[in-house]
Amino acid sequence: MRGVLHVTGIVQGVGFRPFVYRLAQKHKLNGFVLNMGNFGVKIEVESEKETVQAFIKELQETYPRIARIDNIEIEWKDMTSKYSKFEILKSIKRPGDLIVLPPDVAICDDCLVDFNDPKMYPTRYYRYPFIACSVCGPRYTTVVDLPYDRPLTTMEKFPFCEDCAREYQDPNDRRYHAQTYACQVCGPQFSLHNNEGGIIKTEDPFLESVNVLNEGKILALMGIGGVHLVCKPEDDIVLELRRRKRKRKYKPFAVMSPSIEKIRTFATITPLEEKFLTSFRRPILLLQQNEDFYLSEEIAPGLSNIGVFLPYSGIQYLLFQKYDFPALIMTSGNISNLPMAIVRENVVKELRSLADFFLLHDRPIYQRVDDSVVRILGDKPAIIRRSRGYVPEHIDIPFDTKDYEVIAFGPELHSTGSVLKKSRCFPTQHIGDVTSLELLDFLESSVSHLMKLLRIETPNAIVCDMNPVFLSTQLAKRKAQEYGCRLYQIQHHHAHLLGLMAEYDLKPEDEIIGIALDGVGYGREGEVWGGEIFHAKYQKFDSLAQLQPQSMPGGDRCVYYPVRMLAAMLSNQLSYDELKELINKNYFEGLPHRENELKVLINQLKTKNNLFYTSGMGRVLDALSALLHVCYERTYEGEPAIRLEHYAMRGDKNALDFKIPIVIGKKIWINTSTLLLQALNYLEEGKNPQDIAASAQYALAKKITEVAIDLAKDYGIRRIGFSGGVAYNAAITLAIKNEVEAAKLNFLQHHKVPPGDAGVSIGQGIFGAINSLQNSSL
The missing domain is CATH 3.90.870.30 (DHBP synthase)
Structure with a gap:
């Protein structure tokens, strides 16, 4: 019999055709394998049917690890005997690949x-x-x-x-x-340089690099998609790296370790975590520190986990062959608010203030691609940063987008862009916080590169956030004018939920109740959202419930100094004299300008001058963190809430009872000021503060889920999804998951699209596609 196979998936550039050739030789088959570009691979083989079936079975079971077989169509035909051997035919390329x-x-x-x-x-x-x-x-x-x-x-x-x-x-x-x-x-080849750029003459630049690392120096190591800053994980060296990076006061660093066995000496690894660590993607994985943790505590101050990854190239393996310690700090080689250095001739100049020595190679890096970061939550991965090892893999869109081509420019923080074509969404690599012109240029060039590879000249639509001050929004408006195409703006949390819906293959007519919890998102009327429950479809959404809007005296200053947020939330429960006494007595250190700042803060709360309000879950967690003396200053994105999560891990979530009332009006409000007051009362009663942290987090997650479940029942909806940056919090995510599943409803949890802002551009692209389809039918 002759078997004609059509194999689709990721089957080009992965060694698939040589694999098929060797497998056909093993089974003594004649025929051919042909690469048809985006249309997959065609295989024809002739022999006894049993032999061909054995070939197909082994193909399905042993194909290359980086390939992905989505489907194999098999057609049986009569033998022709026209093949005398098995060949790899020249690839054919079709228009529109x-x-x-x-x-x-x-x-x-x-x-x-x-x-x-x-x-x-x-x-x-x-x-x-x-x-x-x-x-x-x-x-x-x-x-x-x-x-x-x-x-x-x-x-x-x-x-x-x-x-x-x-x-x-x-x-x-x-x-x-x-x-x-x-x-x-x-x-x-590699060469070693001092921080003036001069070449250090040595027969073995890697051995000499290890020598300078052992002397306590910081090394800039050029790799596959950029530059790492490398140093030993010892207190004084880590503190020196923090001093040089300035804006990394307490932000955790990742470490690389040469083997799973070495990692186990300082961290715990579950079987699923080991699977991700050793996968071909080799992301940084957030692991729990073990009881024998012996690396510097300065690597991840105030946290119980640590970002760890294995070597992914001969470059790093060679370094570890000459270095006998179980780990090295490896962090991105960039100045704050600038893209990672990648041009060999400029690396020394750009990073001279950060590194003492430079181990550089002469292969150009065309696209800078940072390391990916993943955390396992329950039985699913939560992708924090989707970059090396993932890009340029696409996310499938579960409906036909026809020939519409859409460009999305993402939000402002933790940003990516996306390009959508033929029901596939291609996110860019990690861009970072688009708060400088250099990072805006990086975003634009990364999107342009994908457009070039996808052969997109003029998109049908461009999509961006509703926030008018984002540089990415301004770029999108400029590009829409340049291309003469439609511009769509989508609310931030709606975009979060659309990416989640696509992961679960939901169709345009499907709907969910969506919980979106994060720090901030520009609301429909310019409000500051971040703690919402939505009735969501691809084309529209309605906000049905939210956390109680809280004032933010001093605006973003509340984000950086969460004692201000604590004061604002308690001002609904205490008199101003009581509030002033409480802050003076217990939280004065959380106000950098002490008495003067407290005076201005109380006055602004009293007069309500220039106040704006937020429903952000991130701000509630920040306030709770300050209340329990966990974190008074945010030195990196999400720090007070992240530290609170790890602090709460040592507490009992069922130790204390929190009663959180709701107010029903045009939309449901969940009263978070009451939560803070109860936590304060427990603290004054001498209750274990770690129990307070765990119980308060748990109670708030349960109350949010309880409201979502009631709304799902009211609307006759069986699916409840959870998205936003707070979805990286393991305790909150698992609490919501357990409550939803206990109610016999389907829980939608991210595992392909990042729950945080790195996934927003994907939702934006989907929104642009479905609106293009709708407008074409009018």
């Missing part, structure tokens, strides 16, 4: 064997930092344009040596048609 390029992939086990074996390839691959093959190594960071061929990557400047050229042409070699590999003879 989409990206089939996989992300940058961690070094595979086979390459690691070659890397460590001095006998197999002693002069070519042994300890060569750029070792790669058809199933591993850099992809997106090197691609200038498509098709994905070496001349259109940054490896173009490194012609193959004779041995590499032979391997490239051999279908039985795992480097067959691998575009970004090379060897010691013909590939990129």
Whole structure:
């Protein structure tokens, strides 16, 4: 029989055709394999039907780890006997193909064997930092344009040596048609520099780099998609790195460790966490510190977890072969509010104030791509930063977007952009906080690169946030004028929920009750939202309930100094004299300007001059954090709430009873001032503050969910979703999940799209597509 197979998924640029070739040889089949671009791979094989079936079974079970098979269509036909051997036919490309390029992939086990074996390839691959093959190594960071061929990557400047050229042409070699590999003879090389840019003459730049690390110096290490700042995880060295980075006063650093066994010496690892740590994506994973944690506490001050990742290239493995400590700090090499340095000639100049030495290579980085960050919540991953190892993989849109092409420019913080085409949404890599012109340029260039790869010249629509002051909003308006296309603006939390709905394959007619909890989002009428319960569909939404709006005296100053938020929330429950006495007695340290600041604060609360209000869950958690003396100053995004979560882990969520009333009006209000007053009373009674933290968090999560469940029943809806930055809080997420499932309703929890602002551009893109479809039918 002749089996005709059509395989779709991620099956190009992943070593799939050589894999099929070797498998066909193993089963002694004749026929061919053909790459059809975005339309997948076609395979024809002839033999006895049982033999072909065995081939198909093994193909489904053993395909390359970075491939993804979405579907295999099999058609049985009569044998033709026209094939005398099995061949890899020349690829065909059709107009309108989409990206089939996989992300940058961690070094595979086979390459690691070659890397460590001095006998197999002693002069070519042994300890060569750029070792790669058809199933591993850099992809997106090197691609200038498509098709994905070496001349259109940054490896173009490194012609193959004779041995590499032979391997490239051999279908039985795992480097067959691998575009970004090379060897010691013909590939990129490293050199060590001082912080004036001068080359340090040494036979082994990696050994010399380890020597300077052991001396307590900070090293800038150029890698696959950018530069890491590297140092030993010791108190005085970490504090020096914080001093140099200035705006990293308490923000945690990630550490890299050479093996799972080494990580277990300072952190706990569940089987699911190990699966993510060792995956080809190699994200930074947030792990619980174990009881024997011995690294510097300055790595993650006030937290019980630590960001850890494994080496993902020969570059890092080579460093650890010469360094005998279980971990190194590895943090992004950038100045605050600037993109990560990537141009070799500029790295020293840009990072001279941060690093003492520079270990740089001569392979250009075309796209800067930061490390991805993931946290496991229950049995699902929550993606905090979706970047290296994920980009440019798409998110499927569960309805036909026809030929509409949409560009989304994201929010302001933790931003990404997105490009939508043919029912696929392609998010950019992590951009960061778009609060400077340099980061705005990075956002624009990252979106433009995806547009080039997707062959989009003029989009049908551009989408952005409703907040008029965001630089990304201003960019979107400018681009809409430039392209002469429609501009859509979507409310921040609606965008959060649309990304979640797409993850669960919901159709345009489907609806959910959506809980959106975060720090801030521009409301429909310019309000500051952040603690909302919505009735949501793709095209529209209604806010049905929210946390009690609270005043923010001093505006954003409340975000940075949460004692101000605490005072505002308690001003609804205490007299101004009682409030002044409380702050003076217990929270004076939380006001940088002490008596003068307290006087102005109380006066503003009394007169209500220039106050605006927020329903943000983040501000409630900040106030609770200040109340319990956990955190008085925010030095990085979400710090008071994050520290509160870890503080609460040592408490009993059922230890104390909190009664949280609701007020029913045009929409339901959940009274958070009462929560704060009860917490204060418990504290004054001498109750365990960690129990107060755990119980208050739990009670508020339960009350929000109780309201959402009642609304779901009222509307006859079976699905309740949870999105927003607070969805990274494990205790709150699991409390909401358990309550929803106990009510026999379906709980929608992110696992592909980031719950935080990194996922907003995906929801924006979906909104642009569905509105384009609607307007086309008018």
